[in-house]
């Protein structure tokens with residue numbers, strides 16, 4: 001049998017400083033299989049970013065184990081297979097003296113190393129992701145000249161240029177207008193058809209219902225993990241319990257955002 005793409009076993013995590021200890025995650029067990037599109041949802045401060053940082057090896061594991069493709073994260077090195085877009089990509093770009101093409105090509109350094117020159121195949125990959133994200137006309141612009149939404153699409157292209165088999169996205173559509181959000185989810189669906197595994201942190205429950213095939217609801221504990229149909233059937237009372245305040249679930253057309 002194929003290994004899950006991700007397997008989280010008994011993950012707990014605490015932030016500790018001199019003054020206090022914050023329990024961010026407690027006893028998380030989660031399996032994500034190849035080609036799944038999993039939406040990770042939960043209220044502010046529920047541990048979503050912490051979980052993503054642990055999966056990406058940005059934070060060190062304290063309790064529990066994470067396996068990627070059956071391999072312990074402690075020994076995992078094939079990071080070129082994992083594309084990542086953070087919520088903060090936009091702020092990194094401010095004042096960055098590089099063109100859109102240079103920023104996207106920098107995504108290849110994970111697989112090529114820092115000092116290898118780009119070849120025709122690399123520029124072909126660049127053209128492919130520029131077209132995929134509909135940003136061909138921006139390719140020679142300086143990144144600092146772009147709007148927030150345009151910048152975010154550039155960083156999504158950067159994450160995709162390695163053709164990763166796993167894509168981790170932490171609220172990637174913040175600041176992107178409705179038309180481009182729709183385009184973005186069309187791109188994700190195309191990637192899903194190519195068996196790319198997608199883990200998406202979002203506050204937009206409408207998107208979850210419309211696009212993801214699995215939903216994981218976090219609030220320190222993993223309160224729910226199941227198909228989006230099961231998630232739809234959770235009922236408002238149960239959802240409100242997870243979120244800690246009354247909540248309505250509305251499927252939508254990318255014009256509305258809900259849940260905060």
Ligand SMILES: Nc1ncnc2c1ncn2[C@@H]1O[C@H](COP(=O)(O)OP(=O)(O)OP(=O)(O)O)[C@@H](O)[C@H]1O
Pocket residue numbers: 015016022023024042043044045046047048049050051
């Ligand atoms: N560097 C840090 N030091 C101390 N506590 C932290 C740190 N980062 C996060 N926390 C705390 O850990 C908990 C989980 O935070 P996390 O950022 O993972 O939540 P989140 O679900 O991603 O939130 P949001 O939806 O607001 O982005 C929160 O209580 C937060 O205050």
